[in-house]
Amino acid sequence: MTKRDINMSKTPDFEDLQQRLNLSRRSFLKTTAAGAGIMAAGGLVELKFGKEAKAFAYEPYPRDDQLQTVVTSCAHNCGSRHMLVAHKWKDVIVRLSTDDGRYQRGGYYGKDGNEEPQLRACLRGRSYRQRLYSAERLLYPMLRVGERGEGKFKRVSWDEALDFVAKKMIHLKNTYGPTSILDQSYAGASYGVLHKSDQIEGLLGRFLGMFGARTSSWSVPSYQATTTSSRWTFGTIQDGNEDDTYAESKLMIMWGWNPAYTFHGGNTFMYLRMAKQRGCKFVIVDPQYTDSASAYDAWWIPIKPNTDAAMMAGMAHYIFSNNLQDQEFIDKFCMGMDEGTMPEWAPQSVNGKENFKDYILGKYDGQPKTPEWASKICGVPAKDIKKLADMYAKTKPAALKASWAPGRNAYGEQYSRMAAALQAMTGNIGKLGGCAEGVGKAWHAEAVAYPYDQYANIWFQSIKSDRWAHCVLNYPNIKREEIGLWPRQDNTDGQIPNIKGIFWQGSDWFNQLTNINKEIQAIKKLELVVCMDSTITPSGIWADVLLPVATHFERHDVALPWYKGHYYIHRPKVIEPMGESKTDFQIFTELAYRIGGDVFGKAYNPKANRDYFNVNDNVDEAYLREWWEGKVMHHQHVDMSWDEFKKHGVYKFKLDRPHVAFQDQVEKGIPFQTPTGKIEILSSELANIEDWTKTKYGYHIPSIPKWIEPWESLNSPKTSKWPYHLISPHPRWRTHSIFNNCAWLRETYEQEVTINAADAKRLGIKMGDIVELWNDRGKVVVPVYVTERCMPGVLVLHEGVWMDLDKNGVDRAGNPDFLTLDNPSPAGAFAYNTVLCNIRKTDLEHRPGWDKLATSRAHVFRRDD
């Protein structure tokens, strides 16, 4: 643990304070002297209690410098990673602060700036004590005593809980085979280099794989559209720039992107402000006028949800037909953009005969994708489509940041690929101030300190993540394409998994995946549901066994940037684990010993012995030290020792040049990582697929970006019954479902549905009314926020609220996933934003949280001139 001199901030800061407050030396000395106790009496001349001499009216009050300071970080699956600084008294965290510049090597209080910006935590991180010390903390292992989902548990010993799990696991594997246990771990609460929960690889995946029973879930809820798209187009998901490069853009098109809510990257929002101050123009294409739109003074282009690819096609048409494309860039780097860049094999391919330009100009289907054509679909006036296309083609460098939300749609991958085509045709790829995102993953961190070997990602079947309920309910009468079965190279290829149990590690997926009512049907058919978490969650309510997991304040780890940023933050054990909670790694190691004795136990955790369940400090330290010395120091050429890193708590890299994706490809001619080494507007993988059912996609996907009508949208005939399009973006006051139980956050934000003011007026709905939203899939109850900032016909309900069902199956909390459909896009994207529904006033009561503390939205003022 890092122990700091409690006075470390004192000495150098006199100068600093003087500068910051712009005080003259003289006046500063005067005020310092006053602080020593000469002065009495605030407003009251005769007051002589000397209260002010102590200068603080809340004594006794532990000041930061009287407390122990420990640098750590937040740990959630939010899109960024910031520093938290714990100020603790004995084993209690009294308060949290964040990076103030003094912790890094060469740092001092107030140090900030482009090279080593402070990593200031967001509102969620700052509220962490509410989660850490919440009434919802799981402190002891629990076993279900009532019906599944009834929420009745009894406290049991670790012995009893782990024996129960171990016996059930062996039973499931022996009875139903190696696909019987579904891995639904996620990066929720456990993201670190050692204590890693992750959907694809992580502690649970390796544990179940080594055990020999694991069905994995391959599609990522947030961004599978762009993940698949970027792999096709660029051959990698590392299509991102570091956030400081945003400051170099002259035009920033924020397509479905709201960094004021998602805080992607360490300081993205701040660098965007810098760009604005340097004269960068901002455009926001979004059904909502978001806080990002207002903060960056953006030109707002409201667009109908799910129609983004059509608008982009209209832009491409304008660019091609006015010959504004960067033809030199296209000829040099792209494949399939136009006739001249088609590969020789194209005419012989089954699926790859078309090029993008001729598709856009209407050569194949007789329909030119003109701005006028696009306008009818997306609702954006043709003149605005042309204006934006003109701006984008003529401003250099320009960033089209195609974010994830528009991809969480039916055929979301077409939006992501269409964006990549625009980025490429304007030559904005690989250039400082341009943008190829996409996924947006930039600087590469060394992410693995846990034991990593041939068992790291063993699976016996892998399905599209939101098809598990469909699979359980219809087994074995399912076609492989319905669940997006990943191909295998052995004789088990195509076998439908027989799922009989679920493991949740760092995951609240039952609350977070689509079509919850269908999940409720499915979960009743399972024989084992294990939930490992640090608080009770809506998923945990449906579990058979609850295993209390130590939070990241209660175990030793290192934090890495999630998305953008180049730094590591040490995460020591700040306090002892609360209650009887253990780390995930301890739990899996102990389970391994119980299931397979020393052979399994030792293989799973080679540095540990059986005692690891009780004493883990030295083993965790050994893994982390090995990772730092072997990978960080050796591979990344960091000269700071592990011990020095622990003392500082943070290491910030200084990059030789701004990190821009594909810069070497464009400047030095290094091939792209695609099969052809080109930016594949025509995907060579897709072009050569004959039998789609044998692919993980299951269904046909065009080899070039195309507009495909989604199964539900404001253009669909279904609007006669379901006239509103519901989108469910990420909220600012939760990380998905994490922090929903924090009253501090809930007193400033409320789960509410956003509706356009004209729509509300027509429906007789006023701000604060309680409404119900419903469709064939379910019904939810929420208060309403009436605003001009939302497009007519669109409703916005943020994901992640903790479901709270009444006896009729109506969700009183307002979780949009009671309305979503569990029908993923062919490339795997969740169709979270492809939802039609209806809305009306209701007498049903809204239940904002599991406690009664939530208060209504405060401080939203409508300003009428």
Next chain:
Amino acid sequence: MATEKKDVKKIREAVKRVKRATYTPVKPDMQLGFVHNNVDCIGCRACEMACKDKNGLAPGPRFRRVQYIEGGTYPDVFAYKVNMSCNHCAEPACLPTCPTGAIFKRKKDGIVDIDSTLCIGCRRCEAACPFGAPQFDPIEKIVKKCNMCVDEIEAGRKPYCVMACMMRVLDIGPIEKIWDGSLETVAVGKADKVSRQVKNMANIELTKPSIGFVAHSKGKVK
């Protein structure tokens, strides 16, 4: 903390003193104040959370409040934020209303604070303040408010809210320098002007609040 038993004798003495003294605002040697950029603020409320945590507040009292202001008609809309806690006014309206003399203004930096050992929770200050700064704590049954983290100021640092601001659009400094634009701070852009009064804010003549704003074009007061 304020949950301890009140010293009735001490309060009585203080009341007598209040009655004796006529309140004239303290003229601080230097007045500290806040500056907030209404336009560039993304409204994330990290400052609010930092403040709640720093002051150990239960749900309910909110020393710092980021107000969301929006207007216009679809699709021609606007939005901005006005972020306020206590304005540590030159003529604080709260101070003379306090029957026990618990509220005081510091001579050296003009910070207005409440002595929690003297506060009896009568809530008069809460009613008097035109900016909603004093907040009643229903658990401790006293009024509390922002004291600009005086403990941090005395330690040579800035308040928690300022140091929490992810966008670096909230800052403190000598208020005269904030108003005349001479304070070096990234909260104010090179092209920005600082105003003392914005729309959706009480008339500053009431108390002369020590705060400056970079106003939104729709939030400017002519």
